[in-house]
Amino acid sequence: MNSMTGFGYSEGEGAGVHMSVEIKSLNTRYLDMIVSTPPSLSVLEGRIREKMQESFIRGRLEVTVRIRDIEENMTVSVDNAAAEVWKTAFDNLSRVLEGEQKVSLEMLVQQDGVLKVSRKRDSEAYWNILEALISESTVQVLDMREKEGIELARDIESQLTVIEKSLHKIKKWAPEVRREVEESLKSRFLEILGDDTGEQRIMVETAAWIVKTDINEEIVRLETHLGAFREDSAVEGAKGKKLDFLAQEMGREINTIGSKSPKAEVSREVVNMKDALEKVREQLRNVE
Numbered sequence: 622m623n624s625m626t627g628f629g630y631s632e633g634e635g636a637g638v639h640m641s642v643e644i645k646s647l648n649t650r651y652l653d654m655i656v657s658t659p660p661s662l663s664v665l666e667g668r669i670r671e672k673m674q675e676s677f678i679r680g681r682l683e684v685t686v687r688i689r690d691i692e693e694n695m696t697v698s699v700d701n702a703a704a705e706v707w708k709t710a711f712d713n714l715s716r717v718l719e720g721e722q723k724v725s726l727e728m729l730v731q732q733d734g735v736l737k738v739s740r741k742r743d744s745e746a747y748w749n750i751l752e753a754l755i756s757e758s759t760v761q762v763l764d765m766r767e768k769e770g771i772e773l774a775r776d777i778e779s780q781l782t783v784i785e786k787s788l789h790k791i792k793k794w795a796p797e798v799r800r801e802v803e804e805s806l807k808s809r810f811l812e813i814l815g816d817d818t819g820e821q822r823i824m825v826e827t828a829a830w831i832v833k834t835d836i837n838e839e840i841v842r843l844e845t846h847l848g849a850f851r852e853d854s855a856v857e858g859a860k861g862k863k864l865d866f867l868a869q870e871m872g873r874e875i876n877t878i879g880s881k882s883p884k885a886e887v888s889r890e891v892v893n894m895k896d897a898l899e900k901v902r903e904q905l906r907n908v909e
Contacts (some may be wrong), residue, residue: 622777624769625649625680625861629761631754636746639689642672642754646762648907650679650862658686664744664750672752676759678859679909686751703734707855726829766909772903774854780904783897784871785847787890791878792840799835800882806844836878836887843874868902 626649632641654673656666673682711724729735749876853860875898879891 622771622774622862623763623766624773624907625766625909626769626907627762627765629765630762633692633750633754634691635750636743637691638747638750639691639745640750640754640887642751642758643687644758644762644765644824645683645686646677647681647683649679651821652679653681655669655682656686659688662686662688662744662747662751665748667901668748669751672755672760675727675751676763680860684755688747697739700734700737703732705727713740723841756890770908773908776849777901777904779874780901781850782899784843784875784894787894787897788840788843788847791882791890793835793888794887795837795840797855798882798887836881837889839874839878839881843871843878846871846874861905864908865902865905868898868905872898872902878884 627644627646629644630641632639633775635639652674654670656669658666658669670688673684706722707729711728722806775906846867850864850871853863853867872895875891875894879888879895882888882891
């Protein structure tokens with residue numbers, strides 16, 4: 622059992638740049654990925670997503686990639702047309718102001734568009750660095766998810782034990798509950814209808830009410846769901862959705878037991894089981 626919460630960070634240098642990768646993993650019902658890269662690496666976003674899908678099945682993943690140049694791998698060129706436009710404008714301004722100051726090179730290079738700077742970007746070289754950093758960060762996230770998953774499993778098992786203990790008590794009381802219901806119904810039939818009611822009719826009516834109030838079937842199903850839950854918890858891989866379904870089914874059986882049984886002790890144990898199951902479902906929201 623793995624959690625969906627984790628964090629990973631790695632950084633490295635190569636191809637004239639310093640690069641870092643940060644991965645945050647949060648809980649959500651499906652695989653939801655947000656990839657943030659600088660414009661120079663946007664061409665690699667598809668590869669990043671494919672790489673992440675190799676390791677993650679469920680959860681909200683926030684992948685942030687940062688890059689910084691550590692070597693000046695760039696070229697500088699002059700836009701002659703822009704420089705000419707600026708020089709003409711300055712010359713005109715000088716004549717209007719009747720000044721004698723000449724247009725200097727320093728003035729021209731400070732104007733927009735005169736100098737053009739371009740940096741060489743090698744996406745393949747960057748990907749070689751980035752892929753290794755993603756793998757390193759992913760291992761950290763998966764390790765954290767696994768460790769937290771162990772704690773989740775322990776807590777969930779403790780709550781399943783609470784449900785199991787309450788169910789065991791209810792199972793012991795089930796014959797007594799049925800006997801009390803049967804005696805109560807017979808007594809009421811005789812009280813209302815008197816001696817005019819035949820024994821056969823009382824038995825038929827009583828049997829019908831017992832079917833409606835008998836909790837043995839729900840007990841058996843709840844035991845089955847508990848067993849299935851434990852078996853699926855031990856299986857490797859993503860299992861959060863299936864466990865959540867089993868928890869829903871357990872909730873149905875617990876509610877039915879509570880609605881069918883008039884015994885106060887049973888009602889008290891039903892409340893305990895509901896409380897424990899709610900804690901299980903809270904934990905399942907973060908199970909992959």
